[in-house]
Amino acid sequence: MDDVSSLLHLPITGALHSFHALSMEEARFLLTGLFEVSAEEARAEEARAEEARAEEARAETALTRRAYVRLGWVRDIYETRCQVRQWIVAAHAYLLQLVGCTLFANKSATYVHLVHLDAFRDLAQSGGYAWGVAALVHMYDQLDEASRTTTRQLVGYLTLL
Secondary structure (H helix, E strand, O other): OHHHHHHHOOOOOOEOOOOOOOOHHHHHHHHHHHOOOOOOOOHHHHHHHHHHHHHHHHHHHHHHOOOEEEHHHHHHHHHHHHHOOOHHHHHHHHHHHHHHHOOOOOOOOOEEEOHHHHOOOOHHHHOOEOHHHHHHHHHHHHHHHHOOOOOOOOOOOHHHO
C-alpha cells in the first residue's frame, strides 16, 4: 500500500467504494443522469430531452451488450460538454475515461465499465475514497487472471508492478 501511495499519489485511507455489478437499467440511469446524454440540449423540452437521453444511453449499452461504454464515446461526451460549458458533466466523463485508461484498464483498451462512473456520482465525496486500495485490488485480480494457462495478456495499471 505504501508503494501505491508513493508511486501514484492516490489515497490509501478513506472510504471503500463498493464496485458492485450494475444491471443494464442501472447503467442507463447513470448515463442519463451523470452524462446528461441527449441529442437535444434544450431545457424547455425536458420531457422530450429525458426520453432522448434514455434512448442514447440505451443505444450505447446495447452496442456493448453490457454495462460498458466505448472510451471514444466518453471522450466525445467530454468534448461536447466542454464546448457548452457543462463542467460537472465534463468532469464525470473525464474522470471515467481517466480511470478506464489507467487504474482500471481492461484487455479491450476500448471500453470502460460503468461501475466506475458510480464512484463519481458525488464529486465532492469521490475524493475521499481509497483509490489506491481499489487500484491494487484490480491489479491483483488481473494478475490472478493472467496466471491462468489460457490467458495471453496482462492488463491493469502496470506501473504498480
